[in-house]
Amino acid sequence: MLAGIHHAAIICRDYEKSKHFYVEILGLTPLAEHYREARDSYKLDLQLPDLSQLELFSFPSPPARPSYPEACGLRHLAFRVESVSHCVARLERYGVATEQIRIDEYTGKQYCFFSDPDGLPLELYQL
Numbered sequence: 084m085l086a087g088i089h090h091a092a093i094i095c096r097d098y099e100k101s102k103h104f105y106v107e108i109l110g111l112t113p114l115a116e117h118y119r120e121a122r123d124s125y126k127l128d129l130q131l132p133d134l135s136q137l138e139l140f141s142f143p144s145p146p147a148r149p150s151y152p153e154a155c156g157l158r159h160l161a162f163r164v165e166s167v168s169h170c171v172a173r174l175e176r177y178g179v180a181t182e183q184i185r186i187d188e189y190t191g192k193q194y195c196f197f198s199d200p201d202g203l204p205l206e207l208y209q210l
Contacts, residue, residue: 090128090136091160093203098125098141100200105129105139108177109162131162148202159196159204167193167207 095101105111111129114136118125127139164170171181174197181197192209199205 088135090138091157092138092140093160093199094140094142094145094201095199096141096145096201098127098139101139101141102127104179104200105137108174108179111137133163159206161194161206161208163210164207165210167195167209170207171195171197 093101105127106113106129111131114128114130116125116127123143125139125141129137129139131137167184171184174181179197181195184193184195186192187194187208194206194208196204196206
């Protein structure tokens with residue numbers, strides 16, 4: 084029935100800061116950007132190399148995430164990467180703090196957690 088994930092949507096507090104993070108630091112490709120005047124909100128469609136997408140929304144004064152990361156709902160967003168250590172080095176060059184690289188006990192693959200500018204838990208996971 085399901086063919087894959089088309090997109091995940093993220094709400095940010097500081098649109099320009101988050102746009103810079105997802106486009107310049109993570110390297111996602113902008114597809115479309117719209118300002119929605121009635122909501123005083125931006126919507127930025129971003130594409131990953133596998134054609135999946137992230138939607139980045141800004142809203143004035145969004146509520147804080149209830150807990151990190153065990154709130155009910157989406158726990159974290161994981162990205163497939165060729166080399167976790169290469170990506171961690173890039174993030175660190177931009178001043179993005181990362182957790183220590185770990186090994187998945189079930190798959191033997193490397194993974195590492197970090198956060199976006201609003202504290203959304205993100206993960207790098209080895210192909």
